[in-house]
Structure formats: structure tokens, C-alpha cells
Amino acid sequence: MTFSRLTKSDLSVRLDQALSSEQGRLLKTAADLATLQHLPLYIVGGFVRDLLLGRPGLDFDLVVVGDVIGLARTLAARQGGRVTVHSKFKTAQWFPPPGEGLPGFVDFITARAEIYKHPAALPTVKPGTLIDDLRRRDFTINALAIRLDGLHYGELSDELGGLEDLEAGILRTLHSQSFQDDPTRLFRMVRYQARYGFNIAPETLALIPGGLLQINHLSAERVRHELDLILEEENAASILKRLEKLGILESVHPALEWNQVIQKRFEKGLNAEQDLSHSPSRRTLAWALWLMDVPSSGLVGVEKRLHFDSALRDMLQAASTLVVQAGSLTGKKPSQSVAALDKIPLKAVQAVTLGLPAGATQQVLRNYLESWRVIKPKTTGYDLKKRGLPPGPEYKTLLRKLRAAWLDGEIKTPEQEAALLDKLIKSVG
Numbered sequence: 001m002t003f004s005r006l007t008k009s010d011l012s013v014r015l016d017q018a019l020s021s022e023q024g025r026l027l028k029t030a031a032d033l034a035t036l037q038h039l040p041l042y043i044v045g046g047f048v049r050d051l052l053l054g055r056p057g058l059d060f061d062l063v064v065v066g067d068v069i070g071l072a073r074t075l076a077a078r079q080g081g082r083v084t085v086h087s088k089f090k091t092a093q094w095f096p097p098p099g100e101g102l103p104g105f106v107d108f109i110t111a112r113a114e115i116y117k118h119p120a121a122l123p124t125v126k127p128g129t130l131i132d133d134l135r136r137r138d139f140t141i142n143a144l145a146i147r148l149d150g151l152h153y154g155e156l157s158d159e160l161g162g163l164e165d166l167e168a169g170i171l172r173t174l175h176s177q178s179f180q181d182d183p184t185r186l187f188r189m190v191r192y193q194a195r196y197g198f199n200i201a202p203e204t205l206a207l208i209p210g211g212l213l214q215i216n217h218l219s220a221e222r223v224r225h226e227l228d229l230i231l232e233e234e235n236a237a238s239i240l241k242r243l244e245k246l247g248i249l250e251s252v253h254p255a256l257e258w259n260q261v262i263q264k265r266f267e268k269g270l271n272a273e274q275d276l277s278h279s280p281s282r283r284t285l286a287w288a289l290w291l292m293d294v295p296s297s298g299l300v301g302v303e304k305r306l307h308f309d310s311a312l313r314d315m316l317q318a319a320s321t322l323v324v325q326a327g328s329l330t331g332k333k334p335s336q337s338v339a340a341l342d343k344i345p346l347k348a349v350q351a352v353t354l355g356l357p358a359g360a361t362q363q364v365l366r367n368y369l370e371s372w373r374v375i376k377p378k379t380t381g382y383d384l385k386k387r388g389l390p391p392g393p394e395y396k397t398l399l400r401k402l403r404a405a406w407l408d409g410e411i412k413t414p415e416q417e418a419a420l421l422d423k424l425i426k427s428v429g
């Protein structure tokens, strides 16, 4: 399809076809209200890009030239749902009443110009025109807008060459300071490159080194967010490989590596995910498969840079320790392996199991996950009480010994367990 030949009516047809009737009604309601209030309303960014590429999403980013907050509030008053407002940035989020195929929220922003006072910091903003708003974006292909209000419905705004680049499959920043202003755009660039199979414009490639120098000024949250988004992408492995090649990973933290060994483990582990019940989320698993052979001390540095939440932090530390120690489990009795593995977050055991090559060590972990973990004696604390044993720490020891006997194959039936229990109680008494 030649994008440059798309007319206003082609685009309105595309829009209508891409949206379900409920989605269409949602946008139409916003557009009608904008028309009444004489406010130009545009849908911008990822939605427009993906609509043209034939893969429309649900990311409704709307730009209003004028009072966005009033518009969003009136919309909620008429249509229901709720609105949250950020007065400082003149943005609003509308959470429409739930409906089939509707997004959870719609973003409304006031068209604005941005000024970066310091590289890699958040910009200051002031109200502006649509073009100002498109100019502050990351790449030309993300700087396209389609107007929605009144008779303008379907008008494409392509002031910055986005259509031509989209057609040619080219990622191009809008100006030469772009990566220095906001180095998260480096991550975004590589993500789009892998997702769409696009090329990077030569003049944009030349700007990468300047951006790299600013990565250390990015906050932990912003870098982690970018990496989280990348790990959710289908092509996460090729994105990470490219980040490594461009020196982006190293600029985040020197312990963040990517190589063929990691790549193999990562891809195999993520593809095998469905093998295990109660698996960690894809993102958690991806982090662990990536970082499990970073030594504990290196991980501490990465954690300091990225501020993982405490569950992920503990899981990554446990996985890294387990990778080192897992080999020694093969010579141990099942009960000894279980005693060691029970102390580790289950998600860490699952991730390491998926990450290890097939072999004796992996088998121990598989045995643990698939059977040993849930092997318990029939006897309970209640039974011990019934037998007249005074409650105390002895209960735990007895039950642990019974469990170990099952695990190590020393007992195989409830009768044998009862006999062993008699023997143990006698030896205690």
C-alpha cells in the first residue's frame, strides 16, 4: 500500500474498519463534543502508526488544541466513567464505563511544546499547537496524527515526514538533540526496530554516541520501565542483543551483558514456559533467564541502578545463588535437596530449571518442582497431639523426619509411616 496516496476518505474508512462499533462510538462521542466546543481533536502516535501498518491497537492517545480538562470532564459527565486530571501537564485520563473491546482508559493531552532544561531530565511544558506537540515526539513514524472532530474526520497530519519513513521502514529522530534530551528514546528505537523490522536512518545512527553519554542521568524507574517493556516484546532477545552491540546495556550498568550463551538460555527458557505449572510471569522469568549467572555482587550493582521491587530482587538473588550451588545437589539425597530448595523462592527454582541445560542437575530441580515439593507425610500435628505428645518444636522435627523418609524412599506406604512414627516416638520418649 502506498501510504502517500491515502486520501482523507481512505483514512476515515480505515479508521472505521479498524475500530469495533463500540470503540468507534467512544471516539465519535469525544469528537462530537470537541466539535461542539470548537476544539481540534487528534489521535496521535502509536495508534496512527499501527493503523497505517495494518495492526491497529487500543492505545487511544488524543491531543486537543485547547482546554483538554474541560473536554474530558464533560465527556465523563455525559458518558459516565471517571476522569483523573494532571493540571500541571494539562492532561486527563478518562476511564470510560467498561465495554466490549474498549480500552481501560483514554489519554487526553493538551497540545504542548516541551523544553529540556537538562539532558535526560523531564521537560518543562507549555501549551502549543499540534505541530509543537508532534515535534516533541521521539521518531517521525510516531509523529503522525489523524484529526477526528467534525468534517475534519480522517485528515492526516504529516508535517515531519513520518509517512514517507513509515513506508520506507525507517526510524528517524526529529532533531539532533533527541537522544541527549531523552535517552529512553534509544531503547524505544531498538524496540521498534525489532518489532517492525525497520532500519535506522544514518543520521540517527550518528546521534547514538551522544545519547549514550546521557544514559547515566536517567532515573532508575525510567530505565527499568524501558527494559520491562522490552522483555515483554516477542523479539526481546534480538532487542537485547542489539542494545548490547550499541553499548546501551553497558551504559546502564557494566554487569548487564548479553552474549550467545545468555541468548540461548533466554530463548529456550521462554519458549519452554508452558511446561511448568504456576510459572513466574513472562517478565519475571525473562529477567531471571537474562541475569541468572551474574554473580551476587554484580546483581547488587544492577539492583541499585534499576530499583527492582523487593520480590524481583529476592528472586534474582536466589536464582543467581542457586545457579552456583545447583550442581552440588546431584550428589545429595532427595530430602537434603528439598531442605535446600524449600528455602528458595519457588519462582527462582522454576527460572533456573528452565535456564539450565538438560542433565542431572536440571533433573534434580525438575524432580523437586514436579513431585518432591508436594510430598508430605500423612501424619499431621493434630495426629501427634492425639497420641498425647505435648505440642512443641519436637512436632516439626518428627514431621520433617517422616517427610524425609518418604522422599528418600525409606517408606512407601501409610503403614510403614505409622511404624516409623512409633519408632521415632519411642526414641524421643
Ligand code: ATP
Pocket: 044, 045, 046, 047, 059, 061, 136, 137, 138, 139, 142, 143, 182, 184, 185
Ligand atoms: P507502543 O506500541 O510500544 O505502545 P507507542 O508509540 O504507542 O508504542 P507509547 O509509549 O504508548 O508508544 O507513547 C505514545 C506516543 O507518545 C508515541 O507514539 C510517541 O509519539 C510519544 N512518546 C512516547 N515516549 C516518548 C519519548 N520518550 N519521547 C518522545 N515521544 C514519546
Ligand code: MG
Pocket: 046, 059
Ligand atoms: Mg503505546
